[in-house]
Structures are given as structure tokens and as C-alpha cells.
Amino acid sequence: MIDKPLGAQLSHMLKDRGVEVIFGIPGVHNVELYRGIEEAGIKHVLARHEQGAGFMADGYARATGKVGVAYLITGPGLCNAMTPMGQGYSDSVSMLVLSSCLERKDRSIGRGRLHEMKDQEGAAATVCDWSVTAPDAPAAYRLVDKALSELKSSRPRPKHIQVPIDVLGERAPAAPAAAAIAQLPIARPDDVERVAQMMRDAKRPMFLFGGGAVAASAEARKVVEQAQAAVFTTFAGRGVVAGSYPLNYGAYLPRPDSASELAKADLLLCVGTELAEVDLWRDDLGHRCPMVRVDIDTHCLADDFPADLPILGDAKVFLSELSGALGTHSTSEWREADVKAAKARFYSEVDAERPGIAQIAQAMQDALPEDTMYYSDMTQFAYVAKEVVEMERAGHWHHPYAFGTLGYALPAAIGGKVGRGDGPVVAIAGDYGFHYTMQELGAAVELGLNMPIVLWDNAKLKEIEDAMVRSQIAPNAVVAYNPDFCKLAEAFGAYAEAPKSLEDFKSALQNALKADKPTLVYATPEMLG
Template structure:
């Protein structure tokens, strides 16, 4: 390819590496990134705020399994997207942010230039796996390939590449062809054999599946069936084992009394999970038995939940190899009983309902009637906290929640990115009245693109979770009530559909109709809908 400005060459390179969609906003500092987009055949999604670009890239990545890419301007553009990058970092999502930065001669000088930051590279590095500056075309190409290689071979986390404005406009040769991608690290055969021996010798084996094990769901399901193992999943791992499976506890780790169930196991096998605070809401898993722990990230294997058999390797191949080793082997009958697990699940659902009333009834009404293969994107709201525990899931990788960083405003833009990534399949957003207002402007993107997107907005008229926290801490509640707009009128002002059902049956009909609507539908739900 003939020499072109580097900004254009980056688009061509991304296209050659499989990138078809980029999210962003053009600005005076990053216009060169836009020179080659159409020529390269990349679709650009114009967002309303750079935080939306980051969240849409995140949602696109979660929905497709491919990296999400966003183009950002120097300074405030990058800063606006840093919340989304922090969320992608904590939830292991492959997002590539490419931004401009000041001309080479101005970096770190402090001349009061437009969009100037003291340390833009360092700021982005605080919420990304890494952040580097490309001072020439060759370095930019190496960094793009470094990001793509690490997305494919390591724990996927966001990367940031910044390119000086003058470098973006400099004519350079095309990027080299993509090289071979190395394989992800695999567990050693002797480690898998040891795990198989431990598993076959256990009477009450318990698997804990996290988001890192999603790709190994088929093997995981056969393993628990063959071995009579019980299973628990994290929110990210929800659906790896069907909620209908007889020995599946589901996503119950955050229930304080789950430690009593975990303590029943005589072997715990934790696969692809960080066992973090936002998984457990306590310091320790609660097991008393030996543990096998499998993870692609060595950092996770060295935390407070130490395993007697730590295994560094990709979860899916491990599960497949473990299945091959135990298939056909004679083992003692499992001591787990379906009744004890179903009784525990019912108790945990009751606890969730008592802690945050009304929501369980809605989930029980909607969950079983959702279209096949629906993917959900949720926000930091009490509705999502309950639904994450009780919503029935048959497939893995279909419930996406901002678990780690815990940012508000995630659901709407992430669901838009998810719907763009899988346009023919159903996607639904679940948000709260306060968090929705963080990113509500992205409703314009969904309208502009004609996305059939149900947006369930749970409106309890306050920051209810924070109010509950204050009461529990014996603090008089304050600053937890804000005047809300007329949400339906607001949605219609953007050109979206809007419904405010008054009872559960009307809610069911509104949600189902929204999947086939011409454009997004805001469904305004208050606690009164349960008694309507």
C-alpha cells in the first residue's frame, strides 16, 4: 500500500486485524484517525460522550468476544473514557483505546496547549493494563499488534495507545502483515492428571466457575454430570452450568450463608475466577477442604484464597482435558443431594427478596419468557443486584454487570455496543433511575441506529442502596433523593418508544414487544407494578 498519513494507516491495520467497528467522537486533535476509516471499510459509531464510546466498546467486546475499539481526543476525551477503561480492566474486557496527544515537542513541557495534561500516558495507565506513546509509525504498529496478541493470549484487559498529533499526520508505509499469534498458556499434563485423581477421589466435589471459564462451558457441563459435582458460579460465570441443572447452586456466592454450603464440599475446584471482594463480599471463600485453582493470571493464584493445587493455564482447555481423563472412570457415588441444593437456592432467593423487596416477583415474571439467546447488560442498581442472583440463565456469557469498578451508567451504552455486535439477536438493558442519568444521552445513538432495545428502568425514586447502607450504619439518610425527570417524556424527546406498565402482565407484554420494536423502548418500572 502506498504511503499514507499514519492515522489512515492505523485504520487499515485495524481492519486487517479483524476490527470492523470503532466507537468515538472526532475532534480537532484526532481528525487524522478519521481520514482512513471509510476507505478501510470500518464502521464508525458516533457516540454522545466519550464515556459512552468506552462502554460501547466494552459491550461490543463482551457480546462478540472480539476487541472493542474506541478513538479518543487528547485530554478531556481520554479522561471522559477512563471510567469505562477502569471498568473493562476490573472485568477483564478487551478494549483498545487509541487517542491523540500533543505534538512531540510539546509533551511534558507545560505550554498551556489545548487539551494539555501533565501526564496523559500515566493517567490512562492507572485504569488500563498499559498505556504507551507511539512516537513513530513503526512503534504504533508494534503497539497495536502487542495489544491484539495480549488480548488473544493473556487475561484480556484494556490497553491505551496515544499518538502525537504531528505523528498522526505524517505519511508512512503501511503496517506489516499480521504474524502468527502464540497459543494461550496451558496447564501441564501432570497437573491435569493430579486434578483428575483428586476429583475422582472426592465424595462432595464442588466446582466454582468464573467468567474466565465461559469458553469451557460445554466441558464443564459434562464434568459436573459425570462426576456428580455441585457447582456455584460468579455473576460473570452465570450460565456456565444451566440454572436448571439438578446440582447447580447458581450465583449465590454473595449470600453470607453460602459459606455453610461451600463448607460441605470435600474438594473445591475454582476455575477462571478471581474470587474477588465483589464475587464473595467477604475475605475468604469459606471452604474447609483442599482447593484446586485454575487461572490464566498468576496474580490470582497467589492471593488469600490459596490453593493446594494451583494451576496456571487457560480454563477451557483445562476443563476439556480434565473431562477426557475422568470420562469412563469408576468413582464413588456423589453425596450431594438435589433437595439440599434446591432448598438452599430457595432460601437464598427469599433472602434476596427480603433485603430488596418487589424485584424477585418481576424477575420470576420476566425471566422464563425472555426470547431465546437474550443478552443482558445491567447497571449498578438494586434491581440488577437481585436479578443477578435469581434470573434464570441457560447460556454463559449472557449476563454482563459492571462488577469490579462498579460504575454507574454502564448498562445503556454497553447494551448499545452489544446490540451493534450481535444485531440479529436480542439484547436488553437493565438500569436504575439514578445511573441511567449518567449516560442517558446515548439513547440518541440507539434511536439513530434504529436498535430494537428494551431498556428496563427501575425507578424507586432514590439512591435506595445508599439509603439502606446509611440506615445500616446508623447514619441519618441524606443526599439520597433527587428529583427525577419524566423518563417517558425524555425518551420520546429523543425519538424512542416509552412505556410505563402498571402491573406485571403489562410489563411482560411491554418488554416482549420492545424486542421487535422499531427502535429502543424505555420501560419505566416502579415498585408499584408488583401490586398493580
């Protein structure tokens, strides 16, 4: 390819590496990045705010397993996307953020240039895996390939590459051919055989699957059934083993009494989970037996939950090899009736804590196809649904877990829908959190996405009010003025429905999937009658 400005060459390079979609907003400082997008044949999705662009890249990556790419401007553009970068870091999302930065002659001098920051590279580094400045074209190419390689060969976390404005405009040769990408670490055969023997000796083996096992769902299901093992999942691991599997306790791990169920196991295998605070909400997991941990991140294998046998390795390969080593094994003493009784008890606790929401969440699932992909926000509706709605497929419910930002659902669902095409996608937001990114309704309408947006309106920051009450604080600053959300959606050009009953709610969701643009489904506690 003939020499072109580096900004254009980067788009061609990304296309050559398999990138099909870029989310972003053009500005005077990154226009050179936009020079080659159409020429390279890449689809660009225009967000209404850089936070939206970042969340769209996140949602696209989670839906497709590909890298979510965002193009951003210097200074405020990057700052606006740092929230989604932080969310992607905590949730292990494959994101690549490319931004401009001040010209080489202006960096770190403090001349009051447009969009100037004291340390843009350092600021981004606080919320992603690494943030590096490319001083020239060869460095930019090496960094892009480094990022793409690491996202495939290690724990995926956002990377940030910034290129000075003047460097983006300089002519450069095309990027070199892509280098080979290393494979994920593989467990040692001796460790696999050791675990197989431990399982053969166990009477009550239990698996705990996290988000790191999502790509290993088929292998997980096979080995679990071979061993007739019981299962817990984290929220991110829902669906790794089908919710309908009789010995699956589901995602009730944060229930305090789940510790007593874990204590019944005589062997615990934790696969692809860092056992984070938001997975457990307690310091003691509850097990009293030997624990095996399998992960690709050495940090997770040396944290507050030390394993008797820590194994560095890819979950998919490990579980496949474990299945082969285990052979036929069905000496389990777990009883389906006991698991069912425990789940019923946990469900009752959830329903008592936040009455009525479980019924609405179940109605939502009943109305939608099994392959629906959900994107939820920090809202009580999602907190309940993440526990009580059982998933039959892995990687089909996405939530801003550890970082816990508001405003995630709508833009992430847009990215997910762009990635899934005809596959059904639903966004779930609360009335207050919706304010953070509701402007992305414009992008959803512009793209003509037939996507239901469930807006749960309990007319306040109910979770915060409840926390204040528990802390014996008189509730304050928990009620905000809301617009007429249905009229707001219609003003953006979307459809809107305000169901009055659960049957109306189901119909609204089903109609939204057949529409030619997004539908805001306004849901309230009054639907219960």
C-alpha cells in the first residue's frame, strides 16, 4: 500500500487484523484517524458522548468475543471514556482505545493548548491495563499488535494507545503483516491428572464457575455431568452450566447461607473466577475442603482465597483434558432435592428483600427468546434478576460488575446489538441511571435497532434509600425529578410503551423485537397490580 497519513494507515491495519466496527466521536484533534475508516471498509458508530462510545465498544466485545475499538479525541474525549475503560478493566473486556494527544512539541510544556492535560497517558493508565504514547508510525504499529496479541493470549483488559496529532498526520508506509499470537497458558498434564484423581476420590465435588469460563461452557457441562458435581456460578458465570441442570445452585453465591452449601463439598474447583467482593459479599467462601483454582491470571491464584492446588491455565483446555482424564465417574452423593430446596430458600430471601421484582424479571424472561442477550445497569431490577433468572446459555447477561458504574446498559446494549445483528438484545436500566447515557437513544434510533429498553422506574434511588434506612440515616438526596420517559423516547424518534400489567409487559417486549427501531418499555411496580 502506498504511503498515507498514519491516521488512515491505522484504520487499514485494524481492518487487516479483523476489526469490523469502530465506536467513537470525531474531533479536530483526531480527524486523521477518520481519514481511512470508510476506505478501509470499517463501520463507524457515532456515539453521543465518549462514555457511550466506550460502553458500546465494551458491549460489542462481550457480545462477539472480538475486540471493541474506540476512537477518541485528546483531553476531555479520553476523560469521558475513562469510566467505561475502568469498567472494562474490572470485567476483563477486550477493548482497544486509540486517542490523539498533543503534538510532540507541546507535550508536558503547559502552553494552554486546546484539550491539554497534565498527564493524559498517566490518567488513562489508572483505569486500563496499560496506556502508552506512540512517538512514530513504527511504534504505533508495534503497540497495536502488542495490544491485540495480549488481548488474545492473556487476561483481556482495555489497552490505550495515544498518538500525537502531528504524528497522525505524517505520511507513513502501511503496517507490516500481523505477527503470530501466542496461545493462552495451558495446565500441566500432571496437574490435570492430579485433579482427576481428586475428583475420583470425592463424594461431593463442587464447581464454581466465573466469567473466565464462559468460553468453556461445553467442556464445563460435560465434566460436571460426568462427575455429577454440584455447581455454583458467579453472576458473570451464569449459563456456563445450564440453569436447568439439577445440581446447579445458580448465582446465589452472595446469599450468606450459600456458605453452608459450600461447606457440604469435599472438593471445590473454582474455574475462571477471581472471587471478587461483588461475587461473594463476604470474606469467607464457606468451604472446608481442598480447593483447586484454575485461572489465566497469576494474580487471582495468589489472592485472599489461596488454593490447595493453583493451576495456571486456560479453562477450556483444562476442562476438556480433565474430562478425558476423569472418564466415567458417577459416585456423587449430591441430592437434587437438597439443591432445589436451597434454591427455593434463596429465592424467597431475594424476593423478601426487594418484593415483587422477581416476578417481573421472570415475566421478562418468559416473554423473550432463549438466546436473548441482556445488558443491565446498576438498578434493583437487575440486582434481583441476576440472582433469580436462570440462564441456559453462557455470556448472555452482561452487567457492570466490580467497577459498578451507572449508565452502562443502553450504550453497551447498542454495541451488543451492532455485534449480534439479528440476535435479540435487551437493555435494562433504572430511572436514575438512565439519565447518565439516555442521549444514546439517538444512536439507537439512527441505527434502526429493534431493541427493547426496559426502564425500571421506582421514582427514586431506591437502593441508596434502603442503605440509608439500614444505616439509620434519614433518607435524603434520593429523589430526583424525572421527565416523562415515554415522551422523551418518542422525541428521540423511538417507540414507547407503558404496560399496566405483566401480560402487557410481555407483549410490549415481544412487539419491540419486531419493531424497526428501539422501544422504551416503561416498567413500574404498579404492573403487579
